[in-house]
Amino acid sequence: MIESVLMALIDGLALAMLIFLIASGLTIIFGLMGVLNFAHGAFFMLGAYIAVSVVKDLGLNYAFSLPISFLIGFVVGASLEILTLRPLHGKHIPQIIVSLGLLYILTQLSIIMWGTVPMLYVPSWLSGGLRLGEFIVLKTRVFIILMGLLVALALHLFLSRTRVGLIVLAGVEDAQMVESLGINIKKVFTLTFALGAALAFLGGALAEPWQGANLTLSGYMFLGFVAVVMGGLGNYKGSFYASLLVGMIHALTAHFLPFLTFVIDFVLMAMVLLVRPRGLFG
Numbered sequence: 001m002i003e004s005v006l007m008a009l010i011d012g013l014a015l016a017m018l019i020f021l022i023a024s025g026l027t028i029i030f031g032l033m034g035v036l037n038f039a040h041g042a043f044f045m046l047g048a049y050i051a052v053s054v055v056k057d058l059g060l061n062y063a064f065s066l067p068i069s070f071l072i073g074f075v076v077g078a079s080l081e082i083l084t085l086r087p088l089h090g091k092h093i094p095q096i097i098v099s100l101g102l103l104y105i106l107t108q109l110s111i112i113m114w115g116t117v118p119m120l121y122v123p124s125w126l127s128g129g130l131r132l133g134e135f136i137v138l139k140t141r142v143f144i145i146l147m148g149l150l151v152a153l154a155l156h157l158f159l160s161r162t163r164v165g166l167i168v169l170a171g172v173e174d175a176q177m178v179e180s181l182g183i184n185i186k187k188v189f190t191l192t193f194a195l196g197a198a199l200a201f202l203g204g205a206l207a208e209p210w211q212g213a214n215l216t217l218s219g220y221m222f223l224g225f226v227a228v229v230m231g232g233l234g235n236y237k238g239s240f241y242a243s244l245l246v247g248m249i250h251a252l253t254a255h256f257l258p259f260l261t262f263v264i265d266f267v268l269m270a271m272v273l274l275v276r277p278r279g280l281f282g
Contacts, residue, residue, distance in 0.1 A: 006135055008255040009248065014141040014210070015223075016247025017148020021203030022224030023231065023239040024155060025196025031172035031234025032192050034092050035085065038099040041221030042106035043073060043197045047204025048213035049110060052119045062123040062209070066147075069205035070198045077197025081190050089189065107215060120212035140210045147206055151199070152240055159236065168192055172234045223250065226269045231279050238281030 022044055029037050047069045054065035080102060088094045126143055129136040159165035171178045171188050179185040204217060211217060227246045231238030246265060254261045272280060 003135060004255060005252075007137075008251045010137055010141050010145075011255075012248035012251030013244070014144040014148075014247075015251055016244045017144050017152075018203050018207050018220065019223045019227050019247050020148060020152060020240050020243035021199045021206070022220055023227035023243050024152075024236050025199040026221075026224050027228045027231065027234055027236055027239045028168065028172065028192055029196045030228065032168065032175060033085075033089070033095075033189055035095045035099065036225070037193075037196070038096065038221065039080070039102035039106060040196070040200050040224065041218030042103045042110075043077070043200035044204040044207070044220050045110060045213075045215065045217040046076075046106060047073060047201035047206075048208040048211070048217055049114050049119075049204075050201065051205040051208040052121050052213045053114075055121050055123075062121065062126070065205050065208075066202060069201045073198035073201025074194045076201070078190050078194035080197070081193035085193065086186065086189070089186075103218065107218065110215065114213070116215065118212050118214035120208075122209045126209050144206050144210065151202065155199070155236065164191070168195075223247075223265060226265045229269055229279060230272045232281040233279065235279065235281050238279060242280060 022040055026037060026040055029035055050069045050072060051062065051065035054060050054068055055062050060068075084098050084102065085095055088098060122140065126139045129138045130142060159169055167178060167183060167188060168191065171185065171192070175185055175188075178188065203220075204213075207217065207220075223246060227239050227242040230246065231240070231242030246268070249268060250261065250265055253264045257264075
């Protein structure tokens with residue numbers, strides 16, 4: 001029993017890191033642009049497919065897929081924001097409709113490029129597990145947890161210690177104020193959307209050795225939405241703590257009450273909204 005609980009908690013922590021990489025981008029984009037980006041799930045899915053392609057098509061080590069996925073995600077995010085969302089700034093319903101359209105378009109492109117058969121690549125240095133006393137922890141989980149924490153720290157330092165990051169946070173608080181200071185808010189929008197997309201692509205690349213590359217990965221977007229709402233829209237720190245909560249509860253439910261796995265997340269979100277409509281962290 002103890003071993004099962006421990007394994008569920010480790011899986012939950014790894015899942016939480018993946019959820020955070022989706023939720024952090026979602027919450028910053030929403031806080032600054034007021035857009036719930038439904039294409040975010042496709043970004044996560046594409047990151048996993050790119051990770052497989054970097055290894056199998058380019059012949060590179062899996063480690064290279066992480067920065068490559070991040071950079072491709074940044075370029076894709078910036079391009080899509082400029083071409084599709086920038087003309088719709090301030091028009092929230094059309095923006096949501098466009099992001100839904102992007103989700104379906106990117107999913108179909110994935111089917112054309114990689115087919116519908118799931119793919120999985122686990123590098124030799126991530127296969128097997130690590131023995132901790134009487135327990136064995138899979139290396140893929142440890143890798144995801146460590147990388148997720150590292151990315152969370154890097155994102156925090158970027159947003160709180162750099163001029164560009166502070167501008168993004170100021171825009172989340174009051175975009176009109178930032179624009180009145182002479183800052184090109186359109187460029188800030190593009191940077192924020194691109195960063196959010198890059199984080200989602202990176203999350204997909206990290207998830208690939210565990211979850212594989214398949215079309216169902218876009219469903220992680222809904223767990224990201226739950227974390228965003230629970231953490232407080234626009235609050236990236238809140239999204240981190242909420243991701244931990246959602247990941248742990250989701251994993252424990254999947255291990256011990258599998259028939260409630262996808263119900264408990266939304267029940268938990270509804271309970272939080274009833275008590276604190278602005279989320280746990282405002």
